[in-house]
Every structure is written in structure tokens, then in C-alpha cells.
Amino acid sequence: MDNKRLDNKKVVETTKAAEREYGVGHKLIGKNYETADLYAKVTGNAKYAEDFRSDGMLFCKLLLSPMPHARVKHIDARAALAIPGVKAILTADDLPAPADTLTDNGTVVKASKWGERGLTMEPVYQGEPILAVAAIDELTAAEAIETIQIDFEPLPFVVDPLDTLRPSGPNPRTDGNVWTRPPATASQGPGAPTVTELKWTESDFAELKKGRLPMGKTPDEWMYGDLDSGFKNAALVLDETFVTPDTSHQTLETRSAMAYWQNGKVYIYTGTQSTAQTLPAIARWLNIDPEKVVFISEYTGGGFGSKITGGVSMIIPALLAKKTNAPVMMRISREEETFIGRARPGFQGRMKVGFSKEGRITALDMFVICDNGPYDAVGDAPSSGRIVSLLYQPQAMRWRGVTVLTSTSASHIESVSSMSGASLSVTDSAGARHAADLVLLAVGVRPASELAHAAGATQGANGALVVTRQMRTNLPDVLAAGDCVETYHRLLDKPVYISLGTIAHKQGRVAGENALGGQRLFAGAVGTQSLKVFDLAVARTGLLERESRAAGFDPLTVEAKMFDHKAYFPGAKRLSVRLTGDRKTDRLLGAQIIGDRTSEISKRIDVVAAALFQDARVDDLNDMDLSYTPPFSSPWDPLQMAAQIWMQARS
Amino acid sequence: MAEKASFKIIEDLPKEDVPKAISRRNFIKGVITSGVAVSSASYLFRASSLLQGQQVPAGVGERLITLNVNGQQRRVDVMKQETLAWTLRYKLGLTGTKLGCDRAECGSCTVLIDDIPLYSCSVLTHTVRGRKVMTIEGLARPDGTLHPVQQGVIDEQGFQCAFCMSGFIMTTVGYLKSNPNPTRQELAHGVSGNLCRCQDYDKILTALMRGADNTRRSLLG
Numbered sequence: 115m116d117n118k119r120l121d122n123k124k125v126v127e128t129t130k131a132a133e134r135e136y137g138v139g140h141k142l143i144g145k146n147y148e149t150a151d152l153y154a155k156v157t158g159n160a161k162y163a164e165d166f167r168s169d170g171m172l173f174c175k176l177l178l179s180p181m182p183h184a185r186v187k188h189i190d191a192r193a194a195l196a197i198p199g200v201k202a203i204l205t206a207d208d209l210p211a212p213a214d215t216l217t218d219n220g221t222v223v224k225a226s227k228w229g230e231r232g233l234t235m236e237p238v239y240q241g242e243p244i245l246a247v248a249a250i251d252e253l254t255a256a257e258a259i260e261t262i263q264i265d266f267e268p269l270p271f272v273v274d275p276l277d278t279l280r281p282s283g284p285n286p287r288t289d290g291n292v293w294t295r296p297p298a299t300a301s302q303g304p305g306a307p308t309v310t311e312l313k314w315t316e317s318d319f320a321e322l323k324k325g326r327l328p329m330g331k332t333p334d335e336w337m338y339g340d341l342d343s344g345f346k347n348a349a350l351v352l353d354e355t356f357v358t359p360d361t362s363h364q365t366l367e368t369r370s371a372m373a374y375w376q377n378g379k380v381y382i383y384t385g386t387q388s389t390a391q392t393l394p395a396i397a398r399w400l401n402i403d404p405e406k407v408v409f410i411s412e413y414t415g416g417g418f419g420s421k422i423t424g425g426v427s428m429i430i431p432a433l434l435a436k437k438t439n440a441p442v443m444m445r446i447s448r449e450e451e452t453f454i455g456r457a458r459p460g461f462q463g464r465m466k467v468g469f470s471k472e473g474r475i476t477a478l479d480m481f482v483i484c485d486n487g488p489y490d491a492v493g494d495a496p497s498s499g500r501i502v503s504l505l506y507q508p509q510a511m512r513w514r515g516v517t518v519l520t521s522t523s524a525s526h527i528e529s530v531s532s533m534s535g536a537s538l539s540v541t542d543s544a545g546a547r548h549a550a551d552l553v554l555l556a557v558g559v560r561p562a563s564e565l566a567h568a569a570g571a572t573q574g575a576n577g578a579l580v581v582t583r584q585m586r587t588n589l590p591d592v593l594a595a596g597d598c599v600e601t602y603h604r605l606l607d608k609p610v611y612i613s614l615g616t617i618a619h620k621q622g623r624v625a626g627e628n629a630l631g632g633q634r635l636f637a638g639a640v641g642t643q644s645l646k647v648f649d650l651a652v653a654r655t656g657l658l659e660r661e662s663r664a665a666g667f668d669p670l671t672v673e674a675k676m677f678d679h680k681a682y683f684p685g686a687k688r689l690s691v692r693l694t695g696d697r698k699t700d701r702l703l704g705a706q707i708i709g710d711r712t713s714e715i716s717k718r719i720d721v722v723a724a725a726l727f728q729d730a731r732v733d734d735l736n737d738m739d740l741s742y743t744p745p746f747s748s749p750w751d752p753l754q755m756a757a758q759i760w761m762q763a764r765s
Numbered sequence: 766m767a768e769k770a771s772f773k774i775i776e777d778l779p780k781e782d783v784p785k786a787i788s789r790r791n792f793i794k795g796v797i798t799s800g801v802a803v804s805s806a807s808y809l810f811r812a813s814s815l816l817q818g819q820q821v822p823a824g825v826g827e828r829l830i831t832l833n834v835n836g837q838q839r840r841v842d843v844m845k846q847e848t849l850a851w852t853l854r855y856k857l858g859l860t861g862t863k864l865g866c867d868r869a870e871c872g873s874c875t876v877l878i879d880d881i882p883l884y885s886c887s888v889l890t891h892t893v894r895g896r897k898v899m900t901i902e903g904l905a906r907p908d909g910t911l912h913p914v915q916q917g918v919i920d921e922q923g924f925q926c927a928f929c930m931s932g933f934i935m936t937t938v939g940y941l942k943s944n945p946n947p948t949r950q951e952l953a954h955g956v957s958g959n960l961c962r963c964q965d966y967d968k969i970l971t972a973l974m975r976g977a978d979n980t981r982r983s984l985l986g
Contacts, residue, residue: 148919155927156915158861158901162928165860366865366873366928366962415863415928416962448866630845630889 151413160413163384164370168441171372172201174248174434175255176427176444177262178453179237182521183271183286186235186244186264194258199250202437204430206233206244210401216394228287228309230489232399232426236269238287238488239521241453243427248434248442275462275483275518276322279314279330286488286521293491293517294333307491309519327355327464329481332516334496339510344477348468360460360485360522367415368451369425373432374441379406384428385414387421395423400432420456427454459485459494467508478508482515491517559613561598574600576611583635585625593629595621604638605657605703605726606665612639641704642723644716651715655723656704659694668697672760676752678713680744689713691756693722695732697764702730705753714746718753732760830894834859835903841890849885849893850874853900861901861931865960872959875932876900882939884958901931904938913983914938914976923972925963933959937973941980949974 141147154160191203209232212225233243244264249255270284277283278291285291292312296305314330321328345351371384380400386392389409397404414421431442446454461482468477480502484495499513561578563571571587571594574580579587579599587594596618600609617639624636644653662669671694677686689709695702705722709715725735736757742749750758827842834857841856850867853859853876862885865873869887876885877899904912911919914937924930933956940947940955947955953970961969 149922151927152919152922155924155930156901156911156918156934157905158859158931160927161860162863164864165854167858364962366871366926366960367863414926415865416926418962448868 155413162367162413162415163372163411164367164443164445166372166383166410166443168372168374171441171443172248172250172434172438173252173255174204174246174431174442174444175252175259176243176430176450177245177247177259177264178241178450179234179244179266180240181237181266181268181271182240182273183238183269184236184266185269186237187267188263188265189245190263191245191258191261193261193263194247197249197254197258197261199254200258201248201250201440202434204233204246204248204434204437206231206235208433208437209233209429210399213398213401215398224306226306226490228289228489230426232429236288239453241450243430243454246430246434246444248438248440252445271521272518273520273522275485275520276328278518278520279312279328279483279516280319281313281316283313285311286519291519292333293486293519312516312518325355326353327462327481327483329464329514332481332514334516335512335514336499337510337512339477339508341477341479341510341512344508344510345466345468345479347470348476349471350469351466352469353464353466355462355464358461358463360457362452362457363416363418363420363455364451365416365418365420365455368446368448369421369427369455370443370445371428371431372441372443373428373435375432375436375439379408380432380435381408381410382428382432383410384424385417385421386411386424387414387417387419388423391423392421395426396429396432399426399429419458425454425456456487459487459492461485461495461498463498475506475508477510478502478506478512480511480513482513484515484517485522486517486519487522488519559597561611561613563594563598566592566594566598574609574611578611580609583638584628584633585621585636586628593625595625602636602638604640612641614639614643616642637727640723640726642719644719646711649711650708651711651713652706652708653715653719654704654706655719656702656726657694658704658706662694662696662703667701667703669694669703670697670760670764672756672763674752674756674759676755677748678709678752679747683744685712685745687713689715689718689752691752693732693753693756693760695760695764700731700733700764702726702732702735705756718751721751721753732757732764736761828891830891832890832893832898833896834898835900836897843890845889845891847890849876849878849888849890849898851886852890853885853898859900859902863928863931865928865932870960871929871932872936873929873932875935875959877935877939880939880942882936882958899935899938901934904934912938913979914941914973917974917976917979918972920979921968921972921975923965923969924961925965929959929961933961933969933973934976937976941977945977945981945984947974947977952977 151160189205194200195203212227212229212231214225215223233245235244237244245262247255247258249258269288272278272284272286272291278285287309289309290311292310293307294310295307312331312333314328318328318330367385369384371382373380373382375381380396380402382396386409389411392411393407393409394404396407396409400407427444427446431444435442461484463480463482465481466479467475470476480499482495482498484492486492495515495517499515503511503513561576563573563577563579566579566587566589567573569589569592571589571592572580579594581587581594581599583602585593585595585599597613599621601612601617601621602608603610621636624634627634640656642655644651657665657667659669659671671692673690673692675688675690678689679686687710689707692706694704702722702725704726705719707715707719721738721740722735725738736754738754740751740754741747742751827844829840829842832839832841832852834853839857841852843852843856850862850864853862854864862876863873864886865871867886869884872884874884874886875882878888878893879896904915914934918924918930918934924933936956936959937952940952944951944955949970952973956973
């Protein structure tokens with residue numbers, strides 16, 4: 115790195131005109147200069163957190179909660195610790211006790227039992243770290259993570275703040291669903307924020323049925339001016355419900371961090387927006403003297419508010435470094451960042467505004483529900499009222515707000531129905547919510563092949579990409595697989611368009627292997643699929659009668675209804691089989707079965723699929739050695755009975 | 766998680782090519798990102814087998830190959846499934862190439878391969894043998910003189926956090942080889958495979974246009 119260049123903040127030539135305009139004495143205004151960071155950035159020498167290395171450095175990986183709210187009952191890490199190269203495991207038990215916070219105006223904020231600590235035995239959002247493993251490299255750490263067995267006890271969770279405000283709605287934290295602050299007394303300031311429970315009434319929620327946001331009791335409220343007469347004198351009054359989204363910061367540099375200890379001090383390398391705020395935060399999270407913290411942040415790949423103090427996750431490599439007596443690097447993937455990287459919370463709100471003829475706002479009544487996520491109270495709800503007041507200068511205004519705890523990391527768009535009832539909530543494009551018992555989606559499948567087509571790849575059936583059985587497109591080195599390509603059909607001996615996950619998996623495997631230099635052929639599909647419709651199972655494989663005819667076969671189809679197992683054994687249910695074969699050659703062409711979901715419909719169709727794969731004749735099906743015991747089948751399985759009926763019909 | 770078992774079968778890779786404890790499953794997960802919450806294996810690299818202090822026969826897992834990087838012949842041990850970004854950053858110490866997403870969306874890892882800008886997170890290292898790889902570290906002359914596009918960024922103070930910068934610069938250097946005199950709109954299209962989360966696109970384009978101008982001047986002069 116060219117240090118001279120950096121240190122001098124080299125001032126390039128100035129012009130007399132600029133000096134006249136901005137005066138003498140300014141070092142930068144009106145002058146060309148090179149900022150101190152740019153040379154290192156354009157040459158690739160700038161070191162961001164993940165670019166640091168240290169001798170003997172270990173790597174750690176996190177185990178994230180698969181559930182939005184649960185209690186960890188038991189962790190079995192024996193297998194993980196036995197893997198060569200695994201150095202240590204860090205759990206919530208290893209975390210230092212929470213410390214009090216000294217704010218920059220000198221106030222001491224007492225440590226809260228509800229605060230976030232980095233690892234937890236009671237995850238309160240999906241993706242919250244439960245433990246971390248340090249190992250000689252990342253792959254070993256990740257493999258160790260996969261061997262760890264955890265017993266979870268699922269707990270109620272909340273995705274939509276409205277769900278927890280319902281009279282019997284679930285709570286996102288075991289102690290409640292909102293942050294409240296005990297009122298200030300004459301002798302003392304306001305008390306420490308506390309998690310308490312707030313529920314609205316059924317009559318509050320009646321508003322929702324009219325498509326409007328319910329407005330129950332809120333812990334916070336302020337007002338100025340005469341709201342009633344403001345509305346009375348208004349020429350126009352609008353009352354609208356609105357929704358704003360959560361916004362994920364998604365900094366391009368994730369919150370990776372590296373740490374080691376030397377002479378009793380911890381050295382932490384990570385990105386920050388404010389060294390002045392991050393350093394004391396590290397000291398507080400580790401419960402050590404700030405003098406013992408050396409914080410290194412040379413460059414930061416974006417923050418947008420998410421790295422002012424930074425995330426508590428950065429103490430994980432620091433604690434693992436202490437435990438292993440070695441430097442530890444924690445690289446955070448994009449997926450992990452989405453969980454632990456946080457977001458700006460969204461609102462559900464309602465605004466009633468009165469306007470005079472001239473367009474002046476005479477009265478404004480604002481109501482907001484803020485999705486807080488599971489941890490410390492965010493200040494966005496109170497901010498919203500202050501900003502609206504400042505921006506629109508209403509003659510009279512009331513603001514009411516509630517900051518509701520949820521089980522989201524305030525960064526997800528999820529459509530999980532509430533645990534409190536069977537009904538679903540659907541949010542339409544205007545942000546309005548509708549209750550429903552069942553939501554049916556009617557969709558078709560169109561191959562997303564535009565990109566490859568634009569690059570010159572040939573399209574075939576239904577716009578899908580034409581590929582060889584090695585899954586190669588006509589473009590050199592471009593392989594394609596799955597729903598975007600044509601699929602080779604074994605019975606038709608030609609490509610067709612079928613979009614099924616089973617086929618995509620097989621094609622993807624072939625394409626992947628051939629991308630690495632293999633020569634594998636995709637064996638082809640026979641069109642096997644099954645479907646559950648409430649208590650019915652429906653399955654098919656091979657060709658339908660009309661498809662067989664179109665393909666030049668001479669199809670004969672029989673249909674039969676029979677019991678799925680011996681009728682004398684309890685629980686027998688009827689199923690229907692339709693079997694198609696070629697009249698000329700006896701070749702088996704296809705089958706469809708429909709029946710109860712307990713009648714092994716899907717496995718029965720798989721028997722036919724296996725037969726089709728081997729180019730079987732219908733009578734081969736009859737000769738097959740299939741399993742029998744009265745609770746499951748008959749000595750002649752329903753498929754074999756259907757085959758017998760087919761052979762009789764043919765003769 | 767239900768699909769775990771189905772990926773464990775590794776019978777169709779020749780035995781001697783299966784690196785110790787690296788299953789195909791992890792490679793597949795690494796490239797595609799499965800979206801399984803508990804698993805975090807999507808962004809991994811393996812230390813040299815020597816570091817593990819285990820006896821591993823030569824030629825297992827890693828293979829010594831020669832790469833042409835920034836005009837130098839570099840000998841490096843690579844795994845079959847190793848991406849170029851991984852080799853550059855963690856084996857060759859060229860950390861100017863950044864990983865923003867590791868799944869071919871953000872463009873921060875863009876390098877030139879035979880003068881064509883490509884996402885190095887999605888190129889397997891063994892496929893670039895015999896080809897010329899150029900990273901951000903290889904643009905300036907040995908005497909420290911910057912490439913005209915780098916100089917353009919300094920002249921206009923483009924970029925903020927600059928995590929995306931090396932990707933943008935490499936894309937632009939590559940693009941200018943096919944279109945040395947682009948309009949602002951053409952260059953915007955040229956760098957459309959690179960994302961800037963700071964949303965600094967206007968200033969980036971101004972800087973890169975200045976870089977294009979500098980490049981033409983340097984060719985003339």
C-alpha cells in the first residue's frame with residue numbers, strides 16, 4: 115500500500131477562482147483532493163473483516179434455530195467433538211453474564227433479562243444462533259454442526275403483530291408481547307422497559323372484517339390542538355389503512371468477524387459504522403473493561419444503520435478464541451446474514467386526515483403498530499409520529515402507537531398461519547388483509563428459459579430448452595436441467611415438457627456430474643406422479659389412452675374397482691385402477707390409480723413405473739412377486755387383478 | 766433435511782477422487798444453497814490437508830495445477846469442486862476479489878478470464894487452466910501507475926463502501942475491450958450484472974465513464 119499517498123491526503127492543484135469563492139484556509143472545499151481510502155480500495159488492498167488472516171487461525175460455524183420459538187431441551191454434541199479437527203463448542207452456557215450499559219450521556223441502563231446475548235437456549239426467531247463450533251477449517255466445523263442432535267420443544271410464535279394482539283393470541287416471548295416502561299415518579303425517572311402482555315378485544319377486531327386496521331388500546335399516545343373541531347371543519351376527511359414493509363439492510367459485506375486474545379486483551383476485526391459505539395458494546399457483551407478491547411475496523415462494506423454498534427454475534431469468535439487459545443474467524447454467509455443481519459421494522463397503520471378546501475391539514479389522527487422482532491424495543495413507532503408532525507404541520511394531531519414483539523428477525527416475508535386458529539390471513543397487493551379458511555392457488559408452469567434463450571440456446575416443447583440426454587444445451591459448456599428443459603420420455607422416445615421435482619433432481623445430478631467432466635446419460639422419464647387431495651391419493655405413470663393412441667400405439671384400457679387389502683381384515687378401502695396396454699404387443703403403457711391416502715396408492719403406482727422402466731408386458735405385471743399380508747394387500751395385488759382383467763379383455 | 770440420505774451416495778465418483786470427508790452433498794449444497802436452516806454449509810473452505818496433521822496420500826482431494834493469474838504462473842493445490850473465488854482469496858491471498866453472495870447474483874467476485882468478465886464464485890478453478898485470469902490486483906503497473914479505469918474512480922470519487930468496487934472495475938475493463946467508446950446507457954447495461962447496495966449507481970457510472978475516457982486517452986497517447 116502506498117502509505118505516503120494515504121497519509122498526506124494529497125491536495126491536488128487548486129485554482130485561484132476556487133480560492134476566491136471559498137476563501138483561504140479551507141483545505142478541501144472547492145479543491146480537488148483524493149480521499150484517504152480510495153487508492154487502497156481501487157487496488158484491492160483494502161482489508162475488510164474477512165480479508166484478515168492470523169497464524170493458526172481456526173474457523174467457526176453457527177447452528178441456527180430451525181424454529182421461530184422453541185426451548186432447547188437437550189444438546190448432544192458427542193459425535194461432533196469426536197471429529198478430528200473440531201476444537202471447541204460454544205453454547206449459551208459459555209456466555210458472560212449480561213452487563214449494565216453506560217450510555218453516551220452518562221446514564222446507566224440496567225442489564226435486561228430479555229436482551230439478546232448472541233447464543234440462546236430459547237431461540238425467539240428462526241435462524242437465531244444456538245451454538246457455534248470452532249474447527250481447523252470451515253468444512254470440518256460445518257460437518258460437526260450436522261452431527262449435533264438437538265431436542266427442541268416448540269413454543270408459540272407470532273409472525274403478524276395483529277395475531278398476538280387478539281384476545282387469545284399467542285405470545286412471542288414467554289413473558290408477553292409488548293415492551294412497556296413503568297411511568298416516572300417524582301423521585302425517579304422512568305423505570306426500565308419490561309415485557310408485558312397486551313390483548314385487544316373482539317370488538318376491536320371487528321374493524322378487520324371491514325378491511326380496516328383495528329385500533330385497540332396502545333401504551334403510547336400524545337395529542338395537540340383540537341382534533342374534533344379540526345375534523346368537523348374539514349372539507350374532506352380520509353381514513354385509510356396502510357402497510358409498510360420490513361426492509362432488510364443486506365450490506366454487501368456480511369457481519370463476518372475475526373478475533374484473538376493477546377496479553378489479556380481481545381482483538382476483534384469486523385466492520386462498523388461507529389468505532390466509538392462498537393467498542394463499548396463489545397466490552398458490555400463480553401462483560402470486560404473497555405480498556406481490554408482492541409477493535410480493528412479498517413474498511414466496512416456497508417452498514418445502513420445495521421452496524422452502528424454491530425451485532426452481538428461478533429463476540430462468538432472472541433469467546434471461541436479464548437476457549438481454544440487461537441484466533442477464530444467467523445465468516446457469515448448471505449443466508450446467515452438474512453437471519454442475523456436485522457432489518458428496519460415495518461408498520462401496519464391507519465391515518466385519518468382532515469383537509470381544508472385549500473389543502474391545509476386541519477386534523478390528523480395517526481395509529482401505528484410496529485413489528486419489533488423479538489428483542490430490544492426499536493424506536494420507529496414514536497419516530498413516525500414526530501416525523502409526520504414535522505413534515506405535514508397539521509393544525510391538530512393525535513398519535514397512538516404500539517411496538518409489538520414478534521418471532522421474526524424483522525427481516526422475513528413469511529406466510530405462516532397463526533398457531534391460534536385454523537384460519538388463514540391473506541394480504542392483498544393493496545396491503546389489506548382477508549381472513550380465509552382455505553386459499554386455492556391456480557397456477558400453470560412455464561419454463562423460465564428466457565435467459566438461456568437470449569444467450570442463444572434453442573427452445574423446444576412449451577418453450578423449454580432443448581438438451582441432449584447428457585443435459586447439454588446447444589451452447590458450449592452450458593448445461594441445463596429441471597423445469598426449464600425438455601425431458602426425454604422413455605415410452606415416447608422423444609423429448610416432452612414435464613416439470614416435476616423428481617425429474618429435476620435426476621437431471622440436475624446428471625448435469626452436475628457432466629459439468630465436472632462426466633459422460634452420464636439421463637435415463638428418461640415415464641411420467642410418474644402422485645398427488646394428495648384431502649384424504650384421497652391420485653397417482654399416474656406412463657401414457658393415458660389418448661396419449662398412447664397419439665403416439666401410434668393400439669391401446670386397450672381396462673378399469674377396475676377393488677379393495678386395497680383383504681376385505682375380512684378391518685379398514686379395507688376401495689381403490690380404482692385404470693390400466694393401459696398395447697393390443698398388438700402386450701406392452702404395458704400406463705396406469706392411473708385413485709383411492710384413500712392410506713391405501714399405498716403412490717407405492718402401487720411405483721410398481722407400475724418400475725415395470726414401465728423395464729419395458730414390461732402387461733402379463734409381466736401379473737407374474738411379479740409382490741408382497742402380501744392381509745392388512746396390506748391380497749394374494750393377487752389389485753394391480754395384478756387389473757392385469758388379469760386386461761388380458762381377458764384382450765383375448 | 767429429508768433429502769440428506771439421498772446425497773450421501775458417492776459411488777459414481779471414482780474412489781481416489783473423493784477427498785476425505787467431503788461428500789458430494791456438501792459440494793452440491795455449497796453451489797446451490799439448499800435453504801435448510803440448520804445447515805450452514807453453503808459457504809465453506811477446507812484448510813490444506815497438511816494442516817490437519819493427518820496422513821493423506823498425495824493426489825487425494827487436492828491436485829496441484831498451474832494457473833496464469835495476473836501474468837504470473839501460480840502453482841496451487843485445488844480441490845475438484847473448488848471455485849475460482851475460493852482459490853484466489855484463500856489459496857493465493859488475492860483478497861481484492863470479494864464474495865458478496867457466493868451465488869452469482871451480486872457480481873462482487875467478477876474477474877477477467879481471457880478478457881471476459883465472469884463471476885469467479887461460479888467458475889470451477891480447474892476449468893481455467895491454460896487461460897489468463899486477471900484480478901483487481903493485476904490492473905496497476907508494477908511501478909504503481911493505476912489502470913485508467915482505476916484512475917477514473919479516484920478522479921470522480923466513485924463508490925462509497927466499495928465492497929462491490931473491484932467487481933465493477935473488472936467488469937468495466939472487460940466491457941471496454943469490446944466497446945471502447947460506450948454511451949452512459951451502454952455502459953450501464955455493461956455493468957448491469959454488478960450490484961451496489963449503497964445505491965451509488967449514478968456516481969459509479971460517472972466514475973466508470975471517466976475511466977472509459979481515460980482508457981481511450983491512454984491508448985491514443
